[in-house]
Amino acid sequence: MHAAEFNKTALAGLGSILFVILLIAFSNLVFAPNRPAVPGYALPTGETAAAPAAAAAPAPEEPLPVLLAKADAKKGAQDAKVCTTCHNFDKGGAAKVGPDLWGVVGRPIASVAGFAYSDSLKAMGGDWTYEKLDHWIANPKGMASGTKMAFPGEKEPQKRADILAYLQTLSDSPVPFPTQASAK
Ligand code: HEC
Known part of the structure; x- marks a missing residue:
């Protein structure tokens, strides 16, 4: 086959592929497929009406015992990597x-x-409970204004x-998490 002839054939082939692509794109425009966000059929359930309202409400702050009950130590180990620069x-x-x-x-x-x-931390007294550690990690300066721990704080409760x-x-004898009853 001559080079020129080969080019023509190739061009014709490419042209028809392009045509099909355009055709599909165009038909999608015209017929605008209404794809649901979740694939499948929407079956009527009593909950559908209530769900959006619940999602729209701001999440109430969950008490520490509740957060601890669903806490993940493995994720925590990852999140605690920032602490290892200093600890x-x-x-x-x-x-x-x-x-x-x-x-x-x-x-x-x-x-x-x-x-x-620091004198600030020494003056605090008492033992480290989960509640105190939670406040500490959230905002060290808020607990001991003169602390030497230069860590801005982890703002996300979970x-x-x-x-x-x-x-x-x-720990060799891990301290159990507080329950909601004991925290109050
Ligand atoms: C930039 C360095 C730095 C980072 C990052 C840091 N800390 Fe600290 N941390 C310190 C210093 C310094 C002290 C001593 C504070 C003082 O004496 O006021 C301290 C003290 C503490 C204490 C008190 C220890 C005791 O013996 O009373 C705890 C608990 C603690 N840090 C936890 C953490 C955790 C958890 C993280 C990560 C989320 C973290 N720190 C990140 C520097 C750091």
Whole structure:
């Protein structure tokens, strides 16, 4: 076959393919297929009317015990990666910029021997409960204004709960989560 002839044949072939593509595109325009968001048939259920209303309402803030009950320690381990720039999570781990966090749940606040805590944190007193840790991770400066922990805070409640679930695993005798009854 001559090169010129081959080109003509190829062009004709391409042309017809293009034509079919255009035809499909055009028929889609004209007949505007009404594809449902969820594939399948919409079966009448009593719930369909109620669902959008529920979704539109702002999600009420869930109490910590509820968030902890559905927390995922594996996700928490991922989310806690940002902490590892300053904290060790290992048993007997050395202090970095911040103290080692093994067994921090239930431990007296500012109690790692040899770590130079800020006066602000030392003045707080008491033990680290899940509630206190939740507030701390949300906004360290809000709890101890003079803290040395330069962390802006994790604003998402479920992420904090996941991190707390991960902190729970860093212990020889993990502290149980508070229940809703005990939290009140
Ligand atoms: C930029 C460094 C930095 C990051 C990031 C950081 N921290 Fe800290 N953290 C510190 C420092 C410094 C202290 C000591 C604070 C003080 O003395 O005021 C501290 C203290 C703490 C304490 C108190 C420990 C005790 O012994 O009382 C907890 C709990 C804690 N951090 C948890 C976390 C968690 C969880 C994250 C991640 C979500 C995190 N921190 C991220 C630097 C950091």
